[in-house]
Amino acid sequence: MSLSQTEMDTLENEEFQRKSWLFQRWMWWLLGFFIAAAVAGFTSSAWTTRQRAEVPGGSADWPRFARQGASFELDVRLRSGDAFWVSHEFLDAFEIVAITPRPVRERAFADRVEFETVQATGGDARVRLWLKPVTSGFVTGALGFGADDQIHLDQFVYY
Structure with missing residues (x-):
């Protein structure tokens, strides 16, 4: 047909x-x-992929996004004093791979872990925490220098 x-x-x-x-x-x-x-810049290391916060006691720099199982650097600079703390709320989502330079003393409190370092003479002290995410999703917490200087940490961990 x-x-x-x-x-x-x-x-x-x-x-x-x-x-x-x-x-x-x-x-x-x-x-x-x-x-x-x-x-x-969401797919590379541009200005949109990192967060930086400053308070009178110091500053912190960390990536906005992290991949579960891959370590990243949390860069902490101390202006005054020789100690800083990170909340358990933030640290519970990560495995601490390394801290450079190694803290002189670490003290655990109910809500945070305090790291005491040797203060550099004549300048800011710089401490790098290498963290590896063990969970995925939004992670929040705090990092502080003493009682008043506190930085809000937030990060998205993807699988």
Whole structure:
């Protein structure tokens, strides 16, 4: 059985074409989103991937995003004094891989762990904590220098 030219023209599936067009448009938007995220620095080490906070007693620098199982650096600078603390709320989500320079003393309290270091002469002391996430999701906590100087830590750990 042969079909005439007019019958062949009517065999189009308009519903399929409409869904195909919609799918293509969504994929273009998704591709554009990933390109914009890459340009903004969410896929590399640009300004959007790190957080930095300062208080009179010191400062901290850490990545906004961390991958579960991969270690990252929490950089702490002490301006005055020789001790800083990190809340259990934050540390419970991580394994401490290394601390450089090694603290002279570590003391655990009910809500935090205090690290005492040797103060550098004539300048800021710098301590690096290498942490490895053991859980995924949003992690919050605090880092402080004494009773009043406190930095809010927040990070997203992905799997």
